[in-house]
Amino acid sequence: MIAEIGHFALILALALAVVQGTLPLIGAWRRNDSWMAVSRPTVAGQFVFVSLSLGCLMYAYVASDFSLANVAANSHSDKPLPYKFSGLWGNHEGSMLLWVWILALYGVAIAGLGGNLPPPLRARVLAIQGLVGVGFIVFLLATSNPFLRLDPAPLNGNGLNPLLQDPGLAFHPPLLYFGYVGLSVAFSFAVAALIEGKVDPAWARWVRPWSLLSWSALTAGIVLGSWWAYYELGWGGFWFWDPVENASFMPWLMATALLHSAIVAEKRDALKNWTVLLAILGFSLSLMGTFLVRSGMLTSVHSFAADPERGVFILGFLVVVIGGSLTLYAWRAPSLRSGGRFRPVSREGALVVNNLLLVTGCATVFIGTLYPLILDAISGDKVSVGPPFFESSFVWIMAPLFILTAAGPLLAWKRADLAGVMQRLALAFVAAAAAAILLVALRGGPWGAILGLTIAAWLIGGVAAEFIERLRLFRVPLGDSLRRALVLPRSAWGMSLAHAGVAILIAGTVGATNWQTERVQVMQVGESAEVAGYDFTLVSLGESQGPNYNILRGEFRVQQDGELIDTLHADKRKYWVQGMDTSEAAIRTSWIADIYVAIGDPAPAGGIAVRIYYNPLVPWIWIGALVMVLGGLVSFSDRRHRVGAPSRARRKIQAARPAENEA
Amino acid sequence: MKRKHRRLLFVGLGMAALGIAAALILLAFDDNLVFFFSPTEMQAREFSPDQRLRIGGLVEEGSVVRDGDGLTVRFNITDTANVVAVTYSGVLPDLFDEGQGVVAEGHMLGGTFEAAEILAKHDENYMPREVADALKESGQWQGDEADK
Numbered sequence: 001m002i003a004e005i006g007h008f009a010l011i012l013a014l015a016l017a018v019v020q021g022t023l024p025l026i027g028a029w030r031r032n033d034s035w036m037a038v039s040r041p042t043v044a045g046q047f048v049f050v051s052l053s054l055g056c057l058m059y060a061y062v063a064s065d066f067s068l069a070n071v072a073a074n075s076h077s078d079k080p081l082p083y084k085f086s087g088l089w090g091n092h093e094g095s096m097l098l099w100v101w102i103l104a105l106y107g108v109a110i111a112g113l114g115g116n117l118p119p120p121l122r123a124r125v126l127a128i129q130g131l132v133g134v135g136f137i138v139f140l141l142a143t144s145n146p147f148l149r150l151d152p153a154p155l156n157g158n159g160l161n162p163l164l165q166d167p168g169l170a171f172h173p174p175l176l177y178f179g180y181v182g183l184s185v186a187f188s189f190a191v192a193a194l195i196e197g198k199v200d201p202a203w204a205r206w207v208r209p210w211s212l213l214s215w216s217a218l219t220a221g222i223v224l225g226s227w228w229a230y231y232e233l234g235w236g237g238f239w240f241w242d243p244v245e246n247a248s249f250m251p252w253l254m255a256t257a258l259l260h261s262a263i264v265a266e267k268r269d270a271l272k273n274w275t276v277l278l279a280i281l282g283f284s285l286s287l288m289g290t291f292l293v294r295s296g297m298l299t300s301v302h303s304f305a306a307d308p309e310r311g312v313f314i315l316g317f318l319v320v321v322i323g324g325s326l327t328l329y330a331w332r333a334p335s336l337r338s339g340g341r342f343r344p345v346s347r348e349g350a351l352v353v354n355n356l357l358l359v360t361g362c363a364t365v366f367i368g369t370l371y372p373l374i375l376d377a378i379s380g381d382k383v384s385v386g387p388p389f390f391e392s393s394f395v396w397i398m399a400p401l402f403i404l405t406a407a408g409p410l411l412a413w414k415r416a417d418l419a420g421v422m423q424r425l426a427l428a429f430v431a432a433a434a435a436a437i438l439l440v441a442l443r444g445g446p447w448g449a450i451l452g453l454t455i456a457a458w459l460i461g462g463v464a465a466e467f468i469e470r471l472r473l474f475r476v477p478l479g480d481s482l483r484r485a486l487v488l489p490r491s492a493w494g495m496s497l498a499h500a501g502v503a504i505l506i507a508g509t510v511g512a513t514n515w516q517t518e519r520v521q522v523m524q525v526g527e528s529a530e531v532a533g534y535d536f537t538l539v540s541l542g543e544s545q546g547p548n549y550n551i552l553r554g555e556f557r558v559q560q561d562g563e564l565i566d567t568l569h570a571d572k573r574k575y576w577v578q579g580m581d582t583s584e585a586a587i588r589t590s591w592i593a594d595i596y597v598a599i600g601d602p603a604p605a606g607g608i609a610v611r612i613y614y615n616p617l618v619p620w621i622w623i624g625a626l627v628m629v630l631g632g633l634v635s636f637s638d639r640r641h642r643v644g645a646p647s648r649a650r651r652k653i654q655a656a657r658p659a660e661n662e663a
Numbered sequence: 664m665k666r667k668h669r670r671l672l673f674v675g676l677g678m679a680a681l682g683i684a685a686a687l688i689l690l691a692f693d694d695n696l697v698f699f700f701s702p703t704e705m706q707a708r709e710f711s712p713d714q715r716l717r718i719g720g721l722v723e724e725g726s727v728v729r730d731g732d733g734l735t736v737r738f739n740i741t742d743t744a745n746v747v748a749v750t751y752s753g754v755l756p757d758l759f760d761e762g763q764g765v766v767a768e769g770h771m772l773g774g775t776f777e778a779a780e781i782l783a784k785h786d787e788n789y790m791p792r793e794v795a796d797a798l799k800e801s802g803q804w805q806g807d808e809a810d811k
Contacts, residue, residue, distance in 0.1 A: 233756075233757075234754070234757065235756075341669070342669075344669070344672055352673055352676070353676065356676060356677055356680045357680065360680045360681060360683075360684045361684075363681070363684060364684055364687065364688055367688055368688075368691075371692075381698065382698065382699035382700075383696045383697060383698050383699060384696075384697045384699060384717055384768075385692075385695065385696065385697075386695060386697060386768075388691070388694065388695040389691045389692065389695040389696075390691075392687065392690065392691040392694070392695065393684070393687040393688050393690075393691040396687055397680075397683075397684060397687065520734065520753050520754055521734065522732060522733030522734055572757075580757070580758060581757040581758070582757050583757055598754075600754035600755065601729075601754070601755060603729065603732075603733025603734075604729050604731070604733065605731050605733060607733060608733075609733055609734055609754045610754075611754050
């Protein structure tokens with residue numbers, strides 16, 4: 001009964017979405033206020049019904065109602081409660097419903113917060129959101145209905161994929177989806193602007209915070225997935241350039257570019273066409289990412305073929321959304337007039353280069369990810385494109401970006417004085433030189449690692465230089481600087497934080513990829529192994545039980561120069577329902593390096609296979625990403641992003657801000 | 664600077680960026696494309712020991728043998744028509760098992776495939792798509808059980 005209510009609620013939501021997607025659009029065209037006004041109640045209604053639907057499915061999961069095919073396939077009564085919840089989005093159908101719910105949530109947010117938007121723009125934006133919603137709900141109902149019944153109902157379910165029974169991965173999909181779907185807001189604004197033929201700074205002021213929010217969520221989601229892979233897969237790696245990872249990385253790159261070009265559109269009324277295009281491409285890639293991963297097209301063409309209905313629908317939907325919006329763009333974009341002019345050497349110019357590099361980088365990832373699919377379709381040859389491809393293409397496109405990131409914020413709008421900027425970057429030069437000399441002396445190589453860390457130091461130096469400049473630190477009394485820090489717009493804080501986070505992340509990535517020490521061997525109880533100056537002794541091997549799995553636990557004593565550092569417990573779990581194994585690596589971090597121990601299979605002659613890693617700088621990856629997310633959120637909280645914030649407050653901030661240093 | 668010049672400059676920059684990217688991509692493709700073969704396709708070919716390749720299929724039931732050192736594993740990859748013997752030294756992924764789909768990356772050395780890396784499926788639904796296709800080609804694809 002509950003499931004039928006959920007199903008029915010979804011159908012009602014579809015009906016409302018159809019209304020939301022059509023009437024206001026016509027109303028905006030015919031200047032009919034009452035038709036435009038339809039959008040807000042329908043948005044609210046859609047949210048209520050989708051929430052009801054999601055609630056019903058959640059109830060079915062928590063109550064272990066195995067008469068639902070979706071629950072039976074992805075849950076089990078022995079599963080701990082939190083994972084009954086997360087089981088909902090651990091599969092295609094449930095995650096699509098979550099997608100639709102988040103879309104409805106964003107719709108409510110626009111309707112609720114957009115009171116000061118011009119009514120036609122608001123009506124159009126909400127209508128586009130409605131149309132995207134229509135596409136997804138039809139997809140759900142027609143091909144991926146989570147409310148289908150099983151008759152007879154099985155006694156118990158198949159259980160959740162054990163790899164997903166993990167706190168890191170429980171939150172990974174929702175965060176990622178908040179990011180993916182957040183890009184739909186920028187997309188809807190872009191399409192609405194194309195229909196209106198008007199992009200003004202107020203438009204950009206709306207697009208920016210939404211892009212910031214979804215960028216932050218996307219960053220957090222991707223990193224959570226990466227962190228999970230690091231501790232759960234037992235391989236000591238954090239990024240594999242796997243197609244599924246790339247599918248989330250491409251929208252992130254686009255969102256990053258969008259974030260930066262929206263600044264130019266807002267502050268300088270320039271790059272408007274380009275910003276609109278990025279908004280369209282960003283959402284297109286996030287749609288593609290969702291579908292490619294969830295339909296299994298990337299990991300397995302087979303499931304694509306096995307359900308031709310779903311595959312055809314996906315292709316059709318992608319063609320309509322991407323093709324339609326790009327056609328609209330080609331038709332309408334020439335009518336969007338660009339305002340502010342600028343010299344090549346200027347803040348705008350730097351942001352253009354930023355965008356070019358990010359988009360080019362995204363294109364290389366795109367080609368590397370889809371090339372095997374395309375080649376297979378054309379010639380039937382099967383190839384794989386692995387990490388070396390991305391390391392020798394993408395990384396080289398990003399390096400100049402990171403170098404320029406230090407200089408960009410120091411450049412003035414319109415036209416900048418290059419020599420002056422170089423002077424102000426003195427700190428960055430010093431930091432880079434110090435890092436390079438120190439690294440050559442201490443480590444000696446490989447040179448790629450030294451170059452990477454030098455760039456990271458350069459970037460940190462640049463961020464610090466810009467911050468000092470902004471506060472006039474050391475040039476005015478300290479008290480004045482502090483006062484400046486207090487009135488500094490949050491977007492400026494956010495930028496400095498995010499860029500500093502990037503630098504830390506680069507350092508972590510470079511260190512981890514170049515200086516990892518690995519040792520794989522069979523160890524008997526009592527045996528010791530030495531890795532990177534640490535002695536690891538396998539003290540004991542014991543078995544125990546978790547809620548729905550058996551645990552094989554290796555206890556390791558870690559010593560350095562005879563002194564006990566820590567005792568680590570590396571687990572291997574065997575899940576009862578699926579008979580599958582997972583690893584739980586034992587990690588001890590010093591915040592500069594990780595010691596990482598994972599156990600493998602027991603050896604026939606006794607003992608157990610053990611992997612021990614010494615991973616320098618890996619913790620910095622997580623710290624850097626966290627700082628980036630923090631930067632995004634701080635910037636998002638900037639009151640200037642709230643259109644119609646009291647103008648008095650806005651004036652005050654603007655007065656306090658040095659004119660040539662606007663964020 | 665005139666609007667036209669500015670546009671030209673940025674178009675030029677864009678082209679340069681794309682050109683460099685294309686060059687990087689082509690160079691990277693040259694070295695890093697790894698071709699995939701099924702055991703049946705391997706029969707008809709000669710491989711130089713330097714060529715890195717991937718093979719995939721099912722781990723043949725009963726073929727997994729672990730050497731005394733506990734790290735070296737020997738097993739056969741089969742598409743049920745033909746078999747390739749594989750050796751691998753290291754810790755196998757958690758989801759490696761007899762009768763399951765597997766992809767091995769490495770080199771062909773004197774009739775044995777020396778794997779540098781073993782990729783097993785990621786979850787119970789996932790059949791590496793190359794494996795699924797290889798099985799289909801040998802007529803042994805049994806369908807949709809693995810799919811759901």
